[in-house]
Amino acid sequence: MRSPRPVAVTGLGCICAAGTNLAACLDTLYRGERAPQPPARFHSDHPVRYPVFAAAAELPGGERLGRTARLAIVAAREAVADAGWSPAALAGRRVGVIVGTTVGSAMNNEDFYADYLRGGEPPLAQIERFLGSNPATAVARDLGLTGPCQTVVNACSSGTDAVGIGAAWIRAGECDLVLAGGADELCRITYNGFISLMITDDAPVRPFDRRRKGLNLGEGAGFLLLEADGLRADRPPRAFVAGYGSACDAHHLTAPHPEGAGLKRALAEALDQCGAAAADLAFVNAHGTGTPDNDRIESRTLAVTLPGVPFLSTKGYTGHTLGASGAIEAAFTVAALERGEVPANAGFGEADPQCPATPVTANTPVRGEFALSQSLAFGGNNAVVVFRKGGAR
Amino acid sequence: MSRLAIQGLGVVGGFGCGVDALRQALAGAPPTPQPAPAGAGGPLPVLLAADDALEDFVPRRALRRVDHFSRLALLGASLALRDADRLETDRSRLGVVIATGWGAMATTFAFLQSFIQGGDVCSSPTHFSSSLHNAAAANISILLQVTGPSLTVSQFEMSFPSALLTARRWLAEERVDAVLVGGVDEYCPELGYCWRRFFGVADGPLQPLAFDRQSALPGEGAAFVLLERGDRSGRYGYLTAIGQGNLAGSPPALPQRLLLGADGQKECGAGYPRLLPTGARVAAYAPAWGSLPVGQAFDLAAAALAAGDNRLYPAAPAPAGGLELLGGESFGDEPVGCLKLGRCGDYGLLTVARR
Numbered sequence: 157m158r159s160p161r162p163v164a165v166t167g168l169g170c171i172c173a174a175g176t177n178l179a180a181c182l183d184t185l186y187r188g189e190r191a192p193q194p195p196a197r198f199h200s201d202h203p204v205r206y207p208v209f210a211a212a213a214e215l216p217g218g219e220r221l222g223r224t225a226r227l228a229i230v231a232a233r234e235a236v237a238d239a240g241w242s243p244a245a246l247a248g249r250r251v252g253v254i255v256g257t258t259v260g261s262a263m264n265n266e267d268f269y270a271d272y273l274r275g276g277e278p279p280l281a282q283i284e285r286f287l288g289s290n291p292a293t294a295v296a297r298d299l300g301l302t303g304p305c306q307t308v309v310n311a312c313s314s315g316t317d318a319v320g321i322g323a324a325w326i327r328a329g330e331c332d333l334v335l336a337g338g339a340d341e342l343c344r345i346t347y348n349g350f351i352s353l354m355i356t357d358d359a360p361v362r363p364f365d366r367r368r369k370g371l372n373l374g375e376g377a378g379f380l381l382l383e384a385d386g387l388r389a390d391r392p393p394r395a396f397v398a399g400y401g402s403a404c405d406a407h408h409l410t411a412p413h414p415e416g417a418g419l420k421r422a423l424a425e426a427l428d429q430c431g432a433a434a435a436d437l438a439f440v441n442a443h444g445t446g447t448p449d450n451d452r453i454e455s456r457t458l459a460v461t462l463p464g465v466p467f468l469s470t471k472g473y474t475g476h477t478l479g480a481s482g483a484i485e486a487a488f489t490v491a492a493l494e495r496g497e498v499p500a501n502a503g504f505g506e507a508d509p510q511c512p513a514t515p516v517t518a519n520t521p522v523r524g525e526f527a528l529s530q531s532l533a534f535g536g537n538n539a540v541v542v543f544r545k546g547g548a549r
Numbered sequence: 550m551s552r553l554a555i556q557g558l559g560v561v562g563g564f565g566c567g568v569d570a571l572r573q574a575l576a577g578a579p580p581t582p583q584p585a586p587a588g589a590g591g592p593l594p595v596l597l598a599a600d601d602a603l604e605d606f607v608p609r610r611a612l613r614r615v616d617h618f619s620r621l622a623l624l625g626a627s628l629a630l631r632d633a634d635r636l637e638t639d640r641s642r643l644g645v646v647i648a649t650g651w652g653a654m655a656t657t658f659a660f661l662q663s664f665i666q667g668g669d670v671c672s673s674p675t676h677f678s679s680s681l682h683n684a685a686a687a688n689i690s691i692l693l694q695v696t697g698p699s700l701t702v703s704q705f706e707m708s709f710p711s712a713l714l715t716a717r718r719w720l721a722e723e724r725v726d727a728v729l730v731g732g733v734d735e736y737c738p739e740l741g742y743c744w745r746r747f748f749g750v751a752d753g754p755l756q757p758l759a760f761d762r763q764s765a766l767p768g769e770g771a772a773f774v775l776l777e778r779g780d781r782s783g784r785y786g787y788l789t790a791i792g793q794g795n796l797a798g799s800p801p802a803l804p805q806r807l808l809l810g811a812d813g814q815k816e817c818g819a820g821y822p823r824l825l826p827t828g829a830r831v832a833a834y835a836p837a838w839g840s841l842p843v844g845q846a847f848d849l850a851a852a853a854l855a856a857g858d859n860r861l862y863p864a865a866p867a868p869a870g871g872l873e874l875l876g877g878e879s880f881g882d883e884p885v886g887c888l889k890l891g892r893c894g895d896y897g898l899l900t901v902a903r904r
């Protein structure tokens with residue numbers, strides 16, 4: 157494989173349960189705060205009220221767009237502003253948009269379908285809103301961008317894949333800039349789905365802890381603005397996308413490969429791309445959903461592949477934001493690499509004998525040029541993105 | 550850009566299954582739509598795709614929990630591998646890229662039904678996991694043991710050209726040696742209901758080149774290509790350019806010969822005549838597979854087949870005047886573009902050449 161050149165990250169944006177912008181989210185993470193609650197925006201008749209991590213209730217965009225698209229727009233606008241671009245200045249550029257999602261691409265409007273099942277003739281307003289809410293298109297329209305759009309629907313690795321693919325578009329000269337991110341909303345469909353699979357915890361999520369029972373769902377969006385070389389000499393990048401790898405387990409629709417085969421290959425590919433070794437890594441932002449299978453496989457893989465490298469899951473602060481998670485975690489990874497400190501892995505208290513590697517339990521100073529964020533997904537997808545430090549801001 | 554060699558085609562749609570069925574449909578024998586359920590308003594004429602041929606590739610037992618959407622994708626992928634004579638080769642450096650406008654829609658609605666009618670505790674885990682858009686790509690990877698990277702893209706009508714952009718990067722960066730790229734979408738009664746409410750029922754055959762008429766009828770199916778780097782000899786020629794964006798930016802330069810993605814949808818159809826270069830000659834083949842978001846995957850398969858056969862197939866009939874039609878001549882050395890217009894100025898342009 158070729159070793160492609162790094163791609164500059166010049167702007168970050170994030171909204172999730174931890175805050176309505178990246179700075180607020182980081183404050184929450186480093187203070188160790190979290191407050192998952194039973195869902196308030198939709199009804200559930202499950203006997204157990206599983207907690208979720210909800211983002212701010214009010215978002216711009218009104219009823220015209222679905223919530224996932226509105227979350228995406230909030231974070232995308234923040235990333236553009238953080239990079240010092242105005243929408244007007246972007247208008248003449250080749251700007252691509254690539255967004256990972258799950259809920260944001262599914263025609264699963266419950267009210268519409270309940271009426272349909274009763275033999276009614278439901279109105280099409282909700283379908284029209286769905287058709288106008290493709291996340292990548294919605295971001296492009298909002299910012300007046302006319303380059304290629306791609307909504308990645310690789311389940312929970314979508315956001316990480318979006319960042320890796322966006323960097324490839326820049327390197328290939330397809331675009332001058334790419335807004336790469338992920339967005340997903342909380343809804344009753346995924347809430348019921350994960351409960352039906354019996355991988356949801358009725359307590360606040362406990363990534364890598366022995367007592368963990370599953371995930372808590374979350375919602376939000378994260379975006380990175382990626383730029384081609386030489387576009388602005390006066391703007392030092394916050395970081396570089398230095399490596400990306402992805403591979404499929406080809407094993408099971410909902411369970412990871414027992415030996416972490418695809419994850420190991422994705423890790424090897426991403427590290428090979430940037431020429432980094434374990435000793436060069438400041439930390440790993442793990443997927444760490446809190447499900448028994450995921451955390452066991454991830455811990456074992458990290459113990460073998462990256463022994464001694466500090467790692468954490470930030471899902472203890474955000475919940476599992478599905479297609480958004482990789483992008484939100486990418487933004488956190490860049491910010492923590494800049495700061496030289498990672499937050500504690502919220503929810504971890506008791507080591508699991510089946511997990512040979514354990515996460516950091518307190519805010520921890522880290523040293524190293526590179527940091528890595530990884531995602532595992534239904535369908536056996538594994539995606540890894542490696543960031544290298546940028547210039548000082 | 551670096552060109553990509555097209556080595557195999559795998560197609561299943563209203564026209565039938567496989568390259569020969571596609572060739573027949575393009576040569577002038579388009580299929581007849583069948584009445585399909587479409588909610589309370591009665592049936593709708595639809596070009597449905599049969600997936601039974603999948604059992605030639607995958608044991609029936611392994612398909613027990615695999616839905617129609619994934620079966621169509623598996624069949625398209627398997628046909629493309631067989632067509633390229635790659636069924637027996639190692640798949641550790643093969644990538645899978647799926648484009649879909651709607652995803653596994655029937656299973657999505659089946660999951661909703663499980664808890665709407667039975668209560669939240671009756672939510673079906675099988676339907677939930679199979680309803681994810683990437684379930685088809687996952688089933689291809691699992692059942693065909695493809696361990697390279699996997700990607701699913703959902704961008705409505707632009708899903709296929711967008712997916713190709715990334716497939717091309719994987720090959721250029723040598724992450725894989727070959728990529729299976731396919732478009733897949735399925736019909737279900739709920740879609741039929743929406744279709745009827747949005748568009749009514751067409752009162753005649755699908756006429757893609759009658760741009761001002763709403764003549765679309767729903768279709769379903771899968772169209773796959775097996776792509777390799779362009780330094781290999783391309784059995785079906787080469788994909789030489791991929792463009793996707795919005796016409797509000799820089800409109801794409803169009804070749805003189807174009808397969809139009811026009812599929813009887815009046816809203817998008819109106820944009821084609823405005824874009825065509827002077828003297829352009831066009832064809833549109835949507836009567837063979839109907840109207841579906843990933844129709845451009847079928848257009849690419851048709852262009853590749855024409856390149857492989859060195860024969861441009863006759864265009865669908867056009868209303869009198871205005872358009873110069875392709876068809877009957879050899880493919881020759883000039884490129885052929887596949888142009889798809891979506892809503893609000895979105896476009897996808899793929900260019901195929903024999904050399």
